[in-house]
Amino acid sequence: MAKILITESVHPIGPELLTAAGHTVVYANRDMDVIRREIVDADAVLVRIIELPGSLLATAKNLKIVSKHGVGYDNIDLDYCKSHGIAVTITPNANSLSVAEHRTVGFAAKNHAPGIEMTGKTLGLIGMGRIGKHILHMCRDGLDMHVIVYDPYISEVPEGVEKVDDLSELLRRADVVTLHCLLTDETRKLIDRERLALMKPTALLINCARGPIVDEAALIEALENGRLAGAGLDVTDPEPVAPDSPLFKLPNVIVTPHYAPTTVESATRVSKIAAENINAVLAGQEPVGRIV
DSSP states (O other), X not given: OOEEEEOSOOOTHHHHHHHHTTOEEEEOTTOHHHHHHHGGGOSEEEESSSOBOHHHHTTOTTOOEEEESSSOOTTBOHHHHHHTTXXXXXXXXXXXXXXXXXXXXXXXXGGSOOOOOOTTOEEEEEOOSHHHHHXXXXXXXXXXXXXXXXXXXXXOOOTTEEEOSOHHHHHHHOSEEEEOOOOOTTTTTOBOHHHHTTSOTTXXXXXXXXXXXXXXXXXXXXXXXXXSOEEEEXXXXXXXXXXXXXXXXXXXXXXXXXXXXXXXXXXXXXXXXXXXXXHHHHTTOOOSSBOO
């Protein structure tokens, strides 16, 4: 049968499905030497956030599918895959609820400045995909927030939600801005120095999408100078965040290690769907979440 390279740790349900289908599973555990060696004759790669550039994929002469463990595919060279007939799949909706529910601090909250009430505040939602929709319902229905949405790729929003066509308007009005868009050339440093300057000095910025969507140097400057009240970051640029990053020294920042999707339920769903996509493509069937 086929050889499957798994670049990083995943919930065991995925590898078990692959093994049960008769495939040979090879684990790299983030070791690039192992990845470079084993990808050469791999039929499929199951990847989380390890970079898969065209130069690496070009060495994989048997490769038929790159199965993304998650939904953000900015670490995969899609152009190479398209031109070489390699399928690329994601795991739609498998981890969106866990990301939407992400929270942390615990008992350390006693050492933080007093929080603010969300009821009646305005949420600025940038990107209304699956995660964004969960956030929307939690904040509108659970916290009684007014939700405004900026997403140039949608035409309608749910009842009780306001859609704006101008990102600047959203940034000016929102008490909390949360990012849930893909990282593309269009969204890279979408939140830059000029756009941060539009936000209220009392506003919070939440990023559980991708680090490079925010100009991190400009964000640190805004936080240090009191032009922004605080930030919650599950993603950074670079990632992992450097140990000496100023982010760790700022009292108005919470940083978590790209941990929002890490729940038992999410890990199980994502691993299972990523493995099922590999089995489907290798069996000549149509997978879910195919983007190439």
